[in-house]
Amino acid sequence: MTTFRHLSWMMIAALGLVVSAAPGFAQQQNDPGDQPGLVADDSYQLDPEWQKQVVYYRTTEPPGTIIISTAERHLYLVQPGGRAVRYGIGVGRDGFQWQGLLNITRKAEWPDWTPPPEMIARQPYLPRFMAGGPGNPLGARAMYLGTTVYRIHGTNQPWTIGTKISSGCFRLVNADVTDLYDRVPVGTKVIVRQKPEL
Incomplete structure (x- = not known):
C-alpha cells in the first residue's frame, strides 16, 4: 500500500x-503583458542604468528633439551644448519593434486606454476600455505619436523598464514620463531608431 x-x-x-x-x-x-488594475509601486528603485540623467550626446538634431534607441532601451531629449536628458524605457518585444520619424500629436494626463483590436486578439483578457488612473497601464501621462497607435507613456509596472515587453509603445516610470511630458510640447519631433546613432 x-x-x-x-x-x-x-x-x-x-x-x-x-x-x-x-x-x-x-x-x-x-508573460506579464499589460496588467490593468495593478497600481504602480512608486518606491520601486530602478537600476542606475535606467534612471533619468543628463549625459553627453552627439547628434545633429536640434535641442528639443526626442530620439529613441530601442536597442539601448533609452529615450534621449536633446539639450543644448551636446547633452541630452536620458531616460530608461521599456520597448516593444521581438516582432513589435519599429523605427521612423513622427511628431507628438497629442498629450494626455492620466489617459484613458482603449486597447486596439490587434492587442485584444493577442490578450483577450484585456478590458475594451479603461478610464485613466493609477491602475491604468498607460500610467500618469501619454504622448501620442503621429496617427499611429503608438505612444510614449507611463506604466504601472516599473520593473519592466529596460526590457522588451510592449506591443510597440515606449514606457517610462511615472515620475520620468511626467518630467518628459512637462518638457515637450505637441509637435515635438520624435525619431525612433533600432540602432544607436553613429
Whole structure:
C-alpha cells in the first residue's frame, strides 16, 4: 500500500512538471503583458542604468528633439551644448519593434486606454476600455505619436523598464514620463531608431 501511494505521488509530481513545462502554460505564467488594475509601486528603485540623467550626446538634431534607441532601451531629449536628458524605457518585444520619424500629436494626463483590436486578439483578457488612473497601464501621462497607435507613456509596472515587453509603445516610470511630458510640447519631433546613432 505504501509503495502504491509513493508511486502515485511520483506520477502526480511528474505530471506537474510536464504541465508546467508545456509552452502555453509557461508563456501564460511568464508573460506579464499589460496588467490593468495593478497600481504602480512608486518606491520601486530602478537600476542606475535606467534612471533619468543628463549625459553627453552627439547628434545633429536640434535641442528639443526626442530620439529613441530601442536597442539601448533609452529615450534621449536633446539639450543644448551636446547633452541630452536620458531616460530608461521599456520597448516593444521581438516582432513589435519599429523605427521612423513622427511628431507628438497629442498629450494626455492620466489617459484613458482603449486597447486596439490587434492587442485584444493577442490578450483577450484585456478590458475594451479603461478610464485613466493609477491602475491604468498607460500610467500618469501619454504622448501620442503621429496617427499611429503608438505612444510614449507611463506604466504601472516599473520593473519592466529596460526590457522588451510592449506591443510597440515606449514606457517610462511615472515620475520620468511626467518630467518628459512637462518638457515637450505637441509637435515635438520624435525619431525612433533600432540602432544607436553613429
